[in-house]
Amino acid sequence: MAPRIGVVTFPGSLDDHDALRAVGLCGAEPVSLWHGSDSVAGVDAVILPGGFSYGDYLRCGAIAAFAPVMTEVIAAAEAGMPVLGICNGFQVLCEAQLLPGALIRNERQTFVCRDQRLRVASVDTAWTSALTLGQEITLVLKNGEGRYVADADTLDRLEGEGRVVFRYLDNPNGSLSDIAGVCNRRGNVVGLMPHPEHNVEALTSPSLDGRALFESVLDFLTARV
Amino acid sequence: MADTVKNAARTLDQPQPWAELGLKEDEYLRIRDILGRRPTAAELAMYSVMWSEHCSYKSSKVHLRKFGELTQETPVGKMLAGIGENAGVIDVGQGYAVTFKVESHNHPSYVEPYQGAATGVGGIVRDILAMGARPVAVLDPLRFGPLDAPDTARVLPGVVAGVGGYGNCLGLPNVGGEVVFDPSYAGNPLVNALCVGVLRHEDLHLAKATGAGNLVILYGAATGGDGIGGVSVLASETFDAASDGSASGLGGPAKRPSVQVGDPFMEKLLIECTLEIFAARIVSGIQDLGGAGLSCATSELASAGDGGMHVNLDQVPLRDSTLSPEEILMSESQERMMAVVEPEHVEQFLRICAKWDVLATVIGEVTDGDRLTIDWHGETVVDVPPRTVAHDGPVYQRPYARPARQDRIQADGVDVLPRPVGGEELAATVLRLVASPNLCDKSWVTDQYDRYVRGNSVLAQPEDAGMLRIDPDTGLGVAVSTDGNGRFAYLDPYAGAQLSLAEAYRNVAVSGAQPVAITDCLNFGSPEDPDVMWQFSETVEGLVGGCRELGIPVTGGNVSFYNQTGETAILPTPVVGVLGVIDDVSHRTSVGFRRAGEEVFLLGDTRDELAGSVWADVVHAHLGGRPPVLDLDHERRLAELLVRGAGRGLFSSAHDLADGGLIQALVEASLRHGVGVRVDLGVADPFVALFSESTGRVVVSLPADRVPELIELAEAARVPVRRLGVTGDDVLEVEGQFTLPLSEIRAAWQAPIPAAMAAAGH
Amino acid sequence: MARVVVDVMPKPEILDPQGKAVTGALDRLGFSGLTVRQGKRFEVEVDGEVTAARLAEIRDAAEKLLANTVIETFDVRLDQA
Amino acid sequence: MARVVVDVMPKPEILDPQGKAVTGALDRLGFSGLTVRQGKRFEVEVDGEVTAARLAEIRDAAEKLLANTVIETFDVRLDQA
Numbered sequence A: 001m002a003p004r005i006g007v008v009t010f011p012g013s014l015d016d017h018d019a020l021r022a023v024g025l026c027g028a029e030p031v032s033l034w035h036g037s038d039s040v041a042g043v044d045a046v047i048l049p050g051g052f053s054y055g056d057y058l059r060c061g062a063i064a065a066f067a068p069v070m071t072e073v074i075a076a077a078e079a080g081m082p083v084l085g086i087c088n089g090f091q092v093l094c095e096a097q098l099l100p101g102a103l104i105r106n107e108r109q110t111f112v113c114r115d116q117r118l119r120v121a122s123v124d125t126a127w128t129s130a131l132t133l134g135q136e137i138t139l140v141l142k143n144g145e146g147r148y149v150a151d152a153d154t155l156d157r158l159e160g161e162g163r164v165v166f167r168y169l170d171n172p173n174g175s176l177s178d179i180a181g182v183c184n185r186r187g188n189v190v191g192l193m194p195h196p197e198h199n200v201e202a203l204t205s206p207s208l209d210g211r212a213l214f215e216s217v218l219d220f221l222t223a224r225v
Numbered sequence B: 001m002a003d004t005v006k007n008a009a010r011t012l013d014q015p016q017p018w019a020e021l022g023l024k025e026d027e028y029l030r031i032r033d034i035l036g037r038r039p040t041a042a043e044l045a046m047y048s049v050m051w052s053e054h055c056s057y058k059s060s061k062v063h064l065r066k067f068g069e070l071t072q073e074t075p076v077g078k079m080l081a082g083i084g085e086n087a088g089v090i091d092v093g094q095g096y097a098v099t100f101k102v103e104s105h106n107h108p109s110y111v112e113p114y115q116g117a118a119t120g121v122g123g124i125v126r127d128i129l130a131m132g133a134r135p136v137a138v139l140d141p142l143r144f145g146p147l148d149a150p151d152t153a154r155v156l157p158g159v160v161a162g163v164g165g166y167g168n169c170l171g172l173p174n175v176g177g178e179v180v181f182d183p184s185y186a187g188n189p190l191v192n193a194l195c196v197g198v199l200r201h202e203d204l205h206l207a208k209a210t211g212a213g214n215l216v217i218l219y220g221a222a223t224g225g226d227g228i229g230g231v232s233v234l235a236s237e238t239f240d241a242a243s244d245g246s247a248s249g250l251g252g253p254a255k256r257p258s259v260q261v262g263d264p265f266m267e268k269l270l271i272e273c274t275l276e277i278f279a280a281r282i283v284s285g286i287q288d289l290g291g292a293g294l295s296c297a298t299s300e301l302a303s304a305g306d307g308g309m310h311v312n313l314d315q316v317p318l319r320d321s322t323l324s325p326e327e328i329l330m331s332e333s334q335e336r337m338m339a340v341v342e343p344e345h346v347e348q349f350l351r352i353c354a355k356w357d358v359l360a361t362v363i364g365e366v367t368d369g370d371r372l373t374i375d376w377h378g379e380t381v382v383d384v385p386p387r388t389v390a391h392d393g394p395v396y397q398r399p400y401a402r403p404a405r406q407d408r409i410q411a412d413g414v415d416v417l418p419r420p421v422g423g424e425e426l427a428a429t430v431l432r433l434v435a436s437p438n439l440c441d442k443s444w445v446t447d448q449y450d451r452y453v454r455g456n457s458v459l460a461q462p463e464d465a466g467m468l469r470i471d472p473d474t475g476l477g478v479a480v481s482t483d484g485n486g487r488f489a490y491l492d493p494y495a496g497a498q499l500s501l502a503e504a505y506r507n508v509a510v511s512g513a514q515p516v517a518i519t520d521c522l523n524f525g526s527p528e529d530p531d532v533m534w535q536f537s538e539t540v541e542g543l544v545g546g547c548r549e550l551g552i553p554v555t556g557g558n559v560s561f562y563n564q565t566g567e568t569a570i571l572p573t574p575v576v577g578v579l580g581v582i583d584d585v586s587h588r589t590s591v592g593f594r595r596a597g598e599e600v601f602l603l604g605d606t607r608d609e610l611a612g613s614v615w616a617d618v619v620h621a622h623l624g625g626r627p628p629v630l631d632l633d634h635e636r637r638l639a640e641l642l643v644r645g646a647g648r649g650l651f652s653s654a655h656d657l658a659d660g661g662l663i664q665a666l667v668e669a670s671l672r673h674g675v676g677v678r679v680d681l682g683v684a685d686p687f688v689a690l691f692s693e694s695t696g697r698v699v700v701s702l703p704a705d706r707v708p709e710l711i712e713l714a715e716a717a718r719v720p721v722r723r724l725g726v727t728g729d730d731v732l733e734v735e736g737q738f739t740l741p742l743s744e745i746r747a748a749w750q751a752p753i754p755a756a757m758a759a760a761g762h
Numbered sequence C, D: 001m002a003r004v005v006v007d008v009m010p011k012p013e014i015l016d017p018q019g020k021a022v023t024g025a026l027d028r029l030g031f032s033g034l035t036v037r038q039g040k041r042f043e044v045e046v047d048g049e050v051t052a053a054r055l056a057e058i059r060d061a062a063e064k065l066l067a068n069t070v071i072e073t074f075d076v077r078l079d080q081a
């Protein structure tokens, strides 16, 4: 039986739809999860999708981090379940303190949508094992608040523990150390600003590089079974 | 104490502020005549706002009627809803229907660029939603004053951030639009927004209140004091005086519309909630709240139904408890909708709203009679025949006449203007034109828009048309393009309208889709100026004639008058949106050269047509003469060829020729993927060949072994075809004239907008 | 160095979507009976002394740039801290 | 009704892109010698009396939700006005 991957819909989520499609295209069973639910319906992995949860009011991801479903997601993540936060989902993971640091307004004060080149900086995670270290990939990037910041100690720790997962090749937003994505110590929780779910179909994407993330977690889940 | 109907009947001679509300004396007398007494304050508010130019189309109605004489069928199917509904709906096959409409939000965007543009997007999206459709994309045709004007540095970034801020937050891909600069838009930016929606045939909803006893539910945001009087003021003759007055601190009471602030998050919830309500099949009528707020929604729903309506205004949830009944009726608070629901479905309706955290309140019911009555604090403050409010407003036959200056303008042609001679001068002209505001790279703007969300954007800017996949299994899709050329329209409004129509039509065909219908936004100066009214009337005639010849209907649109600063009107600017249908989006064609060594051909004829061109503007600051000659039959055959070719996968690329002529098309096709081209112009005058803006032309590239197929298709379609050259290398070479490295062209092309915005601190 | 604080708030009659969202979130977190409006706070470090003229200049700057007076009100004051 | 004000500012060591942009814009407008940091101001209308306990509760709300203490500091006080 194909692994079941849940995608949470918060009020204001936008790319939930695309994440569900990407999950299906890559061979897993997509499961839609509702923010107000107090269970994750027995899924094997969870994706927190992009969008503007709660309008991105207050701070991106801040209000969604307290959604009822997040209690379960946090518990599952701490128990080792693969969790991927994409864009707004990354912001939610930081606000929920499953990942360190924060995402603030882009250096160039505007929203930016572009095809972004990245370097894979870690393949030791549940979501990147199908990539190769140092590989250059292109993913869709689109956000207004994607600038990764953390204090110096945290950055040192991330670098020292190999927890920077993706780096920008031409830093679009002023992120510290060109960081586009990071993971938790165990490598099961990954957050990134670019949108792998938009890079799974030739018809609508500039590349198919997003597939590797979904294939990675499928490998991870099937190997574990 | 509110002014009740009883009170009005008792105090027939009480003076009323009809003039301040923008009504003319005869209009006020007609209201008294209809009611057989003086109107109450609330009734006066409703009539004044609904009879404003913006809501009643009183100056344009007699002209717009001509659109109704056109076919109500498209080349692929029936029109399921047409002019008069919130938006037109057309059958696109496989059980799907598509709705699309363009609207203006010009004046508010000048006053407060961010919120004006944002609420412009919000408004058109609700129109589409109200038809029963899921909104799936937006496009934003924009026009500003000169790029280097100080006020452009205020207006442009605000408008762009507003369009993006609202549309991105709704999860609607932005797949096209325009960015045009001209001094005539300096005090009158044009912010038009187009939304596309998709529905199944059976989901079509109309705005009508039927079935006595059915309940009227207001849902979405609470009502505040936003934009009170906005509708009548924003589109009335007082706008100029008012904004000037308040800006300089002079003049009487500031009539500047109070600004509306948008809440895109609320609108996103409203969309999802409404779609779930549609899916549950529990609405019998629905209407969005836009201009004129509750006045419009109640009177339109009631007059389209089979009975009357009764509303209790005390039930309306308020953000500001001090609002008077007339203010509640006129408020333009955003993100609200009104539904008519059978009693047994109300509970489920409210449950779905609660799920999405959307406030919903029963505020009234459909009644047996034929009156719209509204109560406040237990007394009746409105008792009117709803049709008289919504549809029987004044209709004006405004005088119009061809301005005397028109002959002078047309006689002032381009033949006397010095032209570049020799390769070096031509190359310098190319670099100058690609770096001019109207031809340069627009990605500073478009990179602020999400074009990927929902995963169905098959084509988006900088393609000639946006294209969306509708059905993932069959590949059915639609393409949309908007175009408008105010310079051509100024030279000849009839021809200008048709040229805009033809360009949008061609842009859709170039993508591989069959053009099937149009929507339009007519942006003009004051209708009280006979010159402007003539431009308007010619424009409508032009569109009607054009659509008739192309065999496509007008599904709806919008008119924006009073776009003028003092006595000076903007260039007449009809913006035309064309919708196309494609059976399988994988057959789409895009604009960029794909690989080296492919054959490049020009379809269509080139004539010496440079009046109104970008060259005349940029190099000579000249606007005079006659616009290019249009052959709509040729456009139709050209489109047929393009669609057929695309269906067979014939083209590696196709790009239409418009502003800037052949050279600009070659530049754009080359820069797209960094694949250059070498062309041979033969014996033609190289300047004319490169810079003329003759219409009906397209550049295509294709593999050498498929050239015979192209020739055959072109012969069958009777479209002139001429080999230009071959793709390759990273230069653009015009044999015997010049060779320019793509890097040099790219640098010049990319610089202007970022440089202007950086200089202003953006 | 002296510090001037500029507070910018949405006008009372203008919709404040941010404040609305925060109010709702607080309520869901169990903090009830709180209604929030959200604005901006600018802390302006001023080179040199803050004279009355300097303060007037900052007020001018606030009106021109820091606040959008079409929809916001602002308040300028010397920071006591 | 009583009002509590919560000020939230970016920590000094954290980048403040908005403040930096505003500083630059002020300079271009001719307002020189001003360095700006941009934060948020929340005006909280409190139902009922603002007791010490109520204030502590709001401080808790600020820490939990209104500020992200990874990057921001906050200050809660009863509005004197």
Ligand SMILES: Nc1ncnc2c1ncn2[C@@H]1O[C@H](COP(=O)(O)OP(=O)(O)O)[C@@H](O)[C@H]1O
Binding pocket: B139, B140, B141, B142, B174, B175, B176, B177, B178, B179, B442, B445, B446, B460, B461, B462, B463, B464, B465, B466, B482, B483, B507, B658, B659
């Ligand atoms: N305001 C805008 N919003 C979105 N797309 C835009 C906007 N302005 C221009 N574009 C896109 O940029 C591309 C080039 O625009 P333009 O030069 O006006 O094209 P054309 O002349 O072919 O109509 C097109 O894809 C157009 O849709």
Ligand SMILES: [Mg+2]
Binding pocket: B464, B507, B656, B658
């Ligand atoms: Mg075009």
